Amino acid sequence: MSAIEVAGLTVRAGEATLLAGVDLAIEAGTWCTIVGPNGAGKTTLVEAVAGLRRPASGTVSIGGREIHAMGERARAGCVALVPQHPVVPPGMSVTAYVELGRTAYHGVLRAPSARDRDVVADVLERLDLARLAGRDVATLSGGERQRAVLARALAQATPVVVLDEPTTGLDLRHQVTLLALLRREVAECGLTVLATLHDLSLAGQFADRLVLLDRGDIVLDGAPREVVRHEELARRYGLTLRVVDVDGTDVVVPVVPSVTAR
Amino acid sequence: MIGAPPSRRRVAVVTGAGLVALVAAVACGLGVGPTPIGLGRIATSILADLGLGHRTLSPLDATIVWQLRAPRMVLGLLVGAMLAVAGGTYQGVFRNPLADPYLLGVAAGAGLGATIAIVDVGGGLATPTWTPALAFVGALGAVALTWVVGGRGAHAGPSTLILGGVAVAALLTSAQTFLQQQGSPTSIARVYIWLLGSLATASWSSVLLVLPYVAVCASVCVAAGRALDVLSVGEDESRSLGLPVSRVRLVVVAASSLGTAAVVSVAGLIGFVGIIVPHLVRLLVGTSYRRILPLSVLVGAAFLVLCDTVARTVLAPSELPLGVVTAVVGAPAFVVVLSLRRRTVT
Numbered sequence: 287m288s289a290i291e292v293a294g295l296t297v298r299a300g301e302a303t304l305l306a307g308v309d310l311a312i313e314a315g316t317w318c319t320i321v322g323p324n325g326a327g328k329t330t331l332v333e334a335v336a337g338l339r340r341p342a343s344g345t346v347s348i349g350g351r352e353i354h355a356m357g358e359r360a361r362a363g364c365v366a367l368v369p370q371h372p373v374v375p376p377g378m379s380v381t382a383y384v385e386l387g388r389t390a391y392h393g394v395l396r397a398p399s400a401r402d403r404d405v406v407a408d409v410l411e412r413l414d415l416a417r418l419a420g421r422d423v424a425t426l427s428g429g430e431r432q433r434a435v436l437a438r439a440l441a442q443a444t445p446v447v448v449l450d451e452p453t454t455g456l457d458l459r460h461q462v463t464l465l466a467l468l469r470r471e472v473a474e475c476g477l478t479v480l481a482t483l484h485d486l487s488l489a490g491q492f493a494d495r496l497v498l499l500d501r502g503d504i505v506l507d508g509a510p511r512e513v514v515r516h517e518e519l520a521r522r523y524g525l526t527l528r529v530v531d532v533d534g535t536d537v538v539v540p541v542v543p544s545v546t547a548r
Numbered sequence: 549m550i551g552a553p554p555s556r557r558r559v560a561v562v563t564g565a566g567l568v569a570l571v572a573a574v575a576c577g578l579g580v581g582p583t584p585i586g587l588g589r590i591a592t593s594i595l596a597d598l599g600l601g602h603r604t605l606s607p608l609d610a611t612i613v614w615q616l617r618a619p620r621m622v623l624g625l626l627v628g629a630m631l632a633v634a635g636g637t638y639q640g641v642f643r644n645p646l647a648d649p650y651l652l653g654v655a656a657g658a659g660l661g662a663t664i665a666i667v668d669v670g671g672g673l674a675t676p677t678w679t680p681a682l683a684f685v686g687a688l689g690a691v692a693l694t695w696v697v698g699g700r701g702a703h704a705g706p707s708t709l710i711l712g713g714v715a716v717a718a719l720l721t722s723a724q725t726f727l728q729q730q731g732s733p734t735s736i737a738r739v740y741i742w743l744l745g746s747l748a749t750a751s752w753s754s755v756l757l758v759l760p761y762v763a764v765c766a767s768v769c770v771a772a773g774r775a776l777d778v779l780s781v782g783e784d785e786s787r788s789l790g791l792p793v794s795r796v797r798l799v800v801v802a803a804s805s806l807g808t809a810a811v812v813s814v815a816g817l818i819g820f821v822g823i824i825v826p827h828l829v830r831l832l833v834g835t836s837y838r839r840i841l842p843l844s845v846l847v848g849a850a851f852l853v854l855c856d857t858v859a860r861t862v863l864a865p866s867e868l869p870l871g872v873v874t875a876v877v878g879a880p881a882f883v884v885v886l887s888l889r890r891r892t893v894t
Contacts, residue, residue: 338784362790369788375780377835379553386778390790394775422553442789 287350289314289446289478290335294344297330297502304330306502307344312495314445317472317479319493321486321513323523327502328482329370332450335480336367348446362390366439368449372431376424380415380434381406383423387441406441413437413467429460436464440471447471449481453488461485465492486527486538490514498522514538554834562832566846570625573853577621578613580857582864585609620750624853626762627747627811628821632848633841634804635822636829637769640776640837641800642706649808649822652713652801653690656720658812659743661686663724666738667731679742680757680813687809690716691801705783706797744869745818747856754814765807766845772800773838780835820874821852824882831885851878 288311297305305327312318320328333339335346337353346353348364356364366387375383387409388402398406410416413433418426423434432452439447449468453461469492471477483489489496490510498506498513500522506513513519514536520527526541579587585605590613593605605613631649638647650656661682698712728739778791787793808822825848826840833839855873862868 333784336788338787358787358792359790362788365788367785367788369785373780373782373785375777375835377553378777378780382553382777382836386781386789389778389786394778394791394796395771397774420553438789 287314288312289316289349290318290480291347291350292331292335292344293347295331295334295341295346296343297327297334297339298342304502305334305341308499308502308504310497310504310507312478312480314478315472315476316494317469317481317492318495318497319489319510320480320482320497320499321484321489321519322499322505325501326499328499329450330502331499332367332448332480332482335446336365336448337361338367359390359393362442362444364444365446365448366442366444368435368439368447368452370450370452370454372435374424374431376422378423379419380421380423380426380437381410381419383434384409384415384437384441387438390442405443409437409441412471413440428455429457429463432456432460432464433467436468445476446478446480449479451482451484453483453485461488468492486514486519487536490536490538511536553836554832554839559833559839562829563843563846566843566850569850569854570846573625573850573857574621576857577624577853578617580861581612581617582861583609583612585613615752619752619755620747620856621853622755623750623758623815624747624856625849626755626758627815627818628825628852629845629849630758630762630766630807630811631818631822632825632844632851633766633769634808636826636837636840636844637772637776637800637804638822639826640772640779640840641797641804642710643779643782644706644710645827646823647710649804650717650817650819651710652694652805653716653720654687654805654808654812655817656717656724657690657693658683658687658809659817660690660720660724660727661813662742662816663727663731663739666742667727667735680754683816684809684813686720687812688805690720691805691809695801741869742816745816745871746859746867747815747870748860748867749814758810758814761807761810765803765810768803769800769807770841770845772796772803773836773841776800776837776841780837815870817871818852818874819871820878821848824874824878825851828878828882828885 290312292308292310295305295308296303308331320331322328330339334341340354351364353361353364384406385398385402388398388405392398392402410419413436415433415437418430423431426434436452453464456464465488468479472479493510496508496510496513497504498519505522506516506518515529528539528541530537530539575587578590579585589604592601593603593610595601596603634649635647638649638651639645662679665679665682694709694712694716697716698709728736731739775791775796778786778789779793779796783793826844829840829843829847833843855877856870858877859868859870859873
């Protein structure tokens with residue numbers, strides 16, 4: 287059984303159709319990255335899988351359970367979200383922020399249990415945040431902050447994590463660090479990941495599978511090596527793309543007329 | 549540590565200071581007035597009632613303390629606590645620092661209800677004795693109307709609800725102003741005094757009337773602290789963390805509004821407490837509603853009774869409007885804390 291099963295998913299906003307009957311099944315313990323130009327519907331798909339967008343038709347199931355039929359608390363035990371622009375509340379310690387990920391377990395009337403605190407301590411350790419545990423989360427650097435957001439999602443201890451452009455605003459090193467941490471969670475804990483990414487090279491390096499979305503529909507779906515080389519990818523971006531193999535890693539480079547040559 | 553949220557020790561110090569302020573407020577509420585009555589004599593009188601020692605208060609002094617000052621002081625504690633915790637709760641649930649307990653039209657609705665009673669609309673249909681009841685009904689009616697106008701609040705965004713509150717408040721205030729103009733000069737003056745808020749009509753029966761509402765509603769607000777902390781990451785994120793956002797909003801708005809309606813119905817529209825006390829507490833102990841809300845109960849209660857002591861003594865035997873005192877005392881206090889905090893942060 288697939289960890290994530292999206293069937294005939296259509297999402298509308300007023301007159302506009304954001305997703306037009308998307309079908310997508312993602313195996314447990316794998317990483318699927320959605321790529322596509324701006325306005326393709328990537329964020330909508332991620333938000334729908336996280337249960338935040340109601341479909342006009344179609345279903346999203348996680349572990350065989352239809353997520354839009356669940357209450358918030360049950361859903362938070364199935365899927366965790368790393369949003370593109372997380373709201374970082376000032377004055378909250380990193381520990382307290384990551385503990386928010388345990389809300390569904392202890393509820394809003396009880397304090398986190400010993401087990402909740404253990405999970406949080408473990409996640410902080412795994413993501414190298416333990417030394418920042420007492421810091422105000424709003425004072426962290428961009429890279430540290432994004433790790434804290436990922437830590438909160440992992441503290442939810444869900445089988446599925448969805449991420450919307452998790453590397454936005456990070457320098458190259460922090461992008462790679464974050465994606466590598468996530469990759470380790472997939473490999474060691476059997477986590478299922480659905481992410482959107484703009485960087486095609488990074489998308490190809492870390493995912494098991496790439497899906498090209500455009501105008502609310504899936505255009506390409508396959509192994510990263512095949513998708514990044516497909517001519518349709520370049521066409522959808524309206525660019526000429528070159529794929530360079532650097533020691534076995536595909537690097538996708540847009541070919542632009544040299545500015546200096548003009 | 550730089551960038552660290554306030555420590556437990558700091559919270560303990562602020563809580564201690566709040567308790568001291570509360571004790572001082574109770575002492576002022578009972579002891580200060582045109583007839584000075586020493587706290588020692590009040591204390592021995594309490595002990596005498598418990599069978600220890602003998603009375604030192606004359607029957608007149610005892611009446612002043614137990615039938616005039618004590619109910620007024622206790623009502624002040626309840627009103628201050630409720631307004632402050634409701635304001636803090638509104639600020640949390642709407643994620644809006646300008647929110648106060650009157651945000652969704654409670655004040656305008658209560659004002660209209662009270663005016664209908666005081667101006668005696670319909671010639672004897674409503675009488676001034678109905679003022680608390682009609683103010684209460686008006687306050688709750690206004691919030692209910694806001695909830696409906698704002699797209700059944702639970703599912704609409706908070707800004708829709710706030711705008712609904714603005715519309716409802718404008719409508720009801722204009723109706724209230726119109727009715728007020730129709731009244732006699734005496735009733736206009738009484739409406740005006742009611743609108744500024746006062747504890748002068750306090751009695752043990754008014755205390756008993758609002759006590760259950762304040763006890764239940766303030767408890768619900770304080771218990772919502774953890775939910776409001778989760779909500780501080782925004783609605784979508786808190787939903788994905790498992791918070792039933794719509795239900796939480798319904799419960800806390802209902803509790804804040806009901807409690808506010810109850811205290812406003814007996815004390816009128818006392819301004820400023822609901823916005824300044826939670827902010828004052830936030831500046832001192834940080835942004836967690838698990839700290840802000842219980843401390844707002846404490847500080848709000850002490851603050852209002854201290855302000856009332858000022859209101860009833862500086863121009864004695866006449867009284868200053870309580871709303872004026874809360875602003876005159878509260879605003880400078882707030883500015884001082886704000887500047888102190890800025891200095892420690894930079």
